[in-house]
Amino acid sequence: xxxxxxxxxxxxxxxxxxxxxxxxxxxxxLAIPVLSVLWHAxxxxxxxxxxxxxxxxxxxxxxxFWLCVxxxxxxxVLGISCAWLTSRFEFPGSRVFSWALLLPLAFPAYIIxxxxxxxxxxxxxxxxxxRELTGWGFRDYWFPPIRSLGGAALMLTLVLYxxxxxxxxxxxxxxxxLTAEAARSLGASRLRTFWRVDLPLARPAIVAGxxxxxxxxxxxxxxxxxxxxxSFSAGIFRTWHGLGDMNGAMQLAxxxxxxxxVLLSIERYSxxxxxxxxxxxxxxxxxxxxxxxxxxxxxxxxTLPLLLGFLVPVAMxxxxxxxxxxxxxxxxxxxIGNSMLLAIAAALITLSLAILLSWLRRFYPxxxxxxxxxxxxxxxxVPGTVIAIGILVPLAALDRxxxxxxxxxxxxxxxxxxxxxxxxxxxxxxxxxxxxALNSVQAGMSQISPSLDRSARSLGHGRWSVMRRIQLPMLTxxxxxxxxxxxxxxxxxxxATLILRPFNFDTLAVKAHELAADERLLDAGPVALTIVLVxxxxxxxxxxxxxxxxxxx
Numbered sequence: 069x070x071x072x073x074x075x076x077x078x079x080x081x082x083x084x085x086x087x088x089x090x091x092x093x094x095x096x097x098l099a100i101p102v103l104s105v106l107w108h109a110x111x112x113x114x115x116x117x118x119x120x121x122x123x124x125x126x127x128x129x130x131x132x133f134w135l136c137v138x139x140x141x142x143x144x145v146l147g148i149s150c151a152w153l154t155s156r157f158e159f160p161g162s163r164v165f166s167w168a169l170l171l172p173l174a175f176p177a178y179i180i181x182x183x184x185x186x187x188x189x190x191x192x193x194x195x196x197x198x199r200e201l202t203g204w205g206f207r208d209y210w211f212p213p214i215r216s217l218g219g220a221a222l223m224l225t226l227v228l229y230x231x232x233x234x235x236x237x238x239x240x241x242x243x244x245x246l247t248a249e250a251a252r253s254l255g256a257s258r259l260r261t262f263w264r265v266d267l268p269l270a271r272p273a274i275v276a277g278x279x280x281x282x283x284x285x286x287x288x289x290x291x292x293x294x295x296x297x298x299s300f301s302a303g304i305f306r307t308w309h310g311l312g313d314m315n316g317a318m319q320l321a322x323x324x325x326x327x328x329x330v331l332l333s334i335e336r337y338s339x340x341x342x343x344x345x346x347x348x349x350x351x352x353x354x355x356x357x358x359x360x361x362x363x364x365x366x367x368x369x370x371t372l373p374l375l376l377g378f379l380v381p382v383a384m385x386x387x388x389x390x391x392x393x394x395x396x397x398x399x400x401x402x403x404i405g406n407s408m409l410l411a412i413a414a415a416l417i418t419l420s421l422a423i424l425l426s427w428l429r430r431f432y433p434x435x436x437x438x439x440x441x442x443x444x445x446x447x448x449x450v451p452g453t454v455i456a457i458g459i460l461v462p463l464a465a466l467d468r469x470x471x472x473x474x475x476x477x478x479x480x481x482x483x484x485x486x487x488x489x490x491x492x493x494x495x496x497x498x499x500x501x502x503x504x505a506l507n508s509v510q511a512g513m514s515q516i517s518p519s520l521d522r523s524a525r526s527l528g529h530g531r532w533s534v535m536r537r538i539q540l541p542m543l544t545x546x547x548x549x550x551x552x553x554x555x556x557x558x559x560x561x562x563x564a565t566l567i568l569r570p571f572n573f574d575t576l577a578v579k580a581h582e583l584a585a586d587e588r589l590l591d592a593g594p595v596a597l598t599i600v601l602v603x604x605x606x607x608x609x610x611x612x613x614x615x616x617x618x619x620x621x
Contacts, residue, residue, distance in 0.1 A: 087428055088434065088436055090424075090428065091425065091437055091440045092440055094440075095441070095443045098443075098444045098447060098502060100462055101447070101450070101454070101455045101459045101496070101499055102325065102446065102455075103458075104458040104461050105321045105322050105454055105457065105458040106325070108315060109318050109319045110322075112315045114315040115316070116313045117313075117315075120303075120307065125303075128298055131297055131298050132286065134217060135217060135292075135299055138218070138225070139224045139281060139282065139285045140278055140281065142221065142222070142225030142229065143232045144232060144274070146229040146233070147230070147231070147233040147236055147274075148232060148267070148274060150165065150237075150370050151232070151234075151237035151240055152262060152266065153165075153366045153369070154237060155237050156240065156262075156266075156355055156356075157355050157356060157357070157366060158357045158358065159357070159362075159363040159364075159366040159367055160363060160364070161371070162370075165370040165371075168611075169230065169233055169370065170234060170610055170611050171377070171604070171607060172230055172378045173227065173607050173610070174378075174600050175378070176227070176560040176562070177227050177288055177291040178290025178291050178294060178562060178581060179381065180223050180226060180377070181219075181223045181290070181294050182580070182589055183380070183385060184219070184222075185214055185215065185589075186384055186589050187380070187384055188212075190206075195211055215295045219295055220291050223291050224281075224285050226373065226377035227377060228284055229281070229377070231280045232274060232278055234277065234610065235273040235276055236274050236277060238273065239269070239272075239273035240266060240270055251265045279331065279332070282331060283331075286300065286301065286328060287452055287453070288301060289301045289451075289452070289563040290562045290577075290581055294581075294585065300320060300451075301324070301451055304320045304321050304453045304457065305453060305563070308457065314457070318461070321454040324451060325454055382600070385597050386597075388593030388596075391590055392590040392591065392593065394593065394597075402574075403574055403579050403595065406575050407575040407576045410558060410565075411555045411558040412555065414498065414555075415551040415552075415554040415555040415558065417497075417498050418497065418498045418502055418504075418550075419505050419509075419550055419551050419554065422506045422508075422509045423540075426441075426506065426509045427531075427539075428441070429441045429510070430513055430521075431534075441506070444502055444506065445503035446503070447499035447503065450499075450500070451563065452500055452561055452562070452563035453563040455496050455499050455500050459495055459496050459568065460567065463487035463491075463492050463495075466486050466487075467483075467486050467488070471483070488570055490573070496568055497554075497558050497564070501554045501558065504554055504557060505551075505553070508546050508547075508549050508553065509543065509546055509547065509550055512542075512543045512545070513539065516538075516543075521534055521538070524537075549606075556603050556605060556606050559575075559576065559577065559599060559602055560603060562578070562581055565578055576595050579595050580599065583595065
């Protein structure tokens with residue numbers, strides 16, 4: 069009997085070692101950009117670091133700080149108020165607002181910045197009309213400058229508040245009705261019930277949504293560079309391209325990475341002892357109907373972010389197309405082809421790795437698997453600029469070593485086959501958006517009962533067979549959602565694409581940025597509209613889930 073157990077134990081240990089090896093290798097490969105940034109920041113010297121510290125570093129710190137403060141304030145006010153109104157009351161348009169308020173999420177921040185610059189700049193229709201009505205001339209009046217820190221904060225707020233709205237609304241709709249009804253029966257007003265009951269219960273969702281908005285704010289490059297704001301993301305790009313100092317850019321990236329880690333740590337520390345127990349199900353009765361001025365005030369307040377964040381930018385882009393109709397020339401077709409090719413390839417690669425890691429975590433619940441899989445998803449909290457620089461340095465070193473070796477061996481130099489091709493881009497996208505795919509796949513897997521796996525195993529199916537014949541068919545919706553989210557995120561990603569793209573290889577995001585930087589907004593219209601239309605696909609999916617949260621439980 070002892071002899072039959074020993075081979076089985078050896079096979080089990082061998083499988084555990086193989087699984088640990090695969091998981092560790094995948095996690096380490098995805099962690100290369102972050103490790104590379106930290107290594108160079110600590111062990112290399114920068115020729116311009118002292119110059120940066122003496123001149124612009126304080127601007128990077130303070131402008132990034134105030135940008136985060138203003139964006140956080142804006143997304144909290146808009147996201148929480150609209151989520152509370154649409155989930156707790158019925159008023160004219162409340163059902164439409166419940167899904168339409170997500171539409172600004174389809175806009176990359178830099179596209180909405182281009183639209184509002186064309187609308188509110190000195191030569192735009194608003195100021196031109198104002199001068200024609202009043203007869204004022206240049207410097208006869210003051211108008212808030214759109215190309216400013218406040219303007220950048222407003223643009224980011226208008227496209228990022230849906231994160232807080234989406235998570236807060238889902239939380240409000242799934243909160244126990246008994247708690248709020250108990251507060252109301254004790255004489256608390258609706259407003260007091262909101263402050264003392266609804267808001268504390270929704271705090272984890274609100275903090276999570278705000279964290280996502282702040283991560284996107286720190287990662288943004290297109291908006292801040294267009295408005296001339298000296299944030300960290302813009303500073304990293306300027307240090308590398310303007311000063312040619314890779315090590316200085318690495319050290320700035322490490323500083324930004326530290327800020328991101330501190331923000332995430334504060335968010336998790338603040339929730340370490342928080343526990344929310346719901347005392348019952350959400351109420352089944354219809355929400356109370358607002359009457360009179362309160363109803364129209366709620367409608368007007370919910371219309372404001374939808375109008376500013378979606379309808380006005382869409383109208384501006386359509387006006388560009390009206391003034392200069394799009395032509396489906398060879399360059400535009402090539403842009404669409406490059407963007408689609410990159411997005412499809414990145415979605416397939418990222419989804420495949422997410423399935424592998426999720427499979428390892430489900431079928432091999434060993435202590436080292438969970439942290440290894442979690443570490444693979446950390447890239448979403450790292451700005452694209454940091455990931456791009458963290459990838460470029462090790463891949464360039466790999467290219468140099470490979471060229472030297474092949475030159476010595478066969479007198480042939482293949483060139484920059486890793487750092488100078490789309491390989492670097494696909495690697496960066498996989499690192500940046502792995503968390504998006506992992507969350508979707510693992511959420512789908514959690515809905516499949518483990519007893520189904522055990523039944524299949526008892527009938528003689530191996531782990532791979534269970535995955536291929538049972539898990540994957542049941543995960544079709546989750547896999548499609550994950551692939552679509554990664555596809556659209558890649559299509560909108562600007563900093564990593566701008567830094568790592570091969571020579572003479574443009575995408576829709578890069579072309580829109582270049583045309584806007586040259587003040588050719590009319591030419592940027594078709595490109596911007598294409599990005600927005602594709603970005604609407606995941607928003608429609610999210611809207612459908614948000615309208616029926618109870619059916620998912």
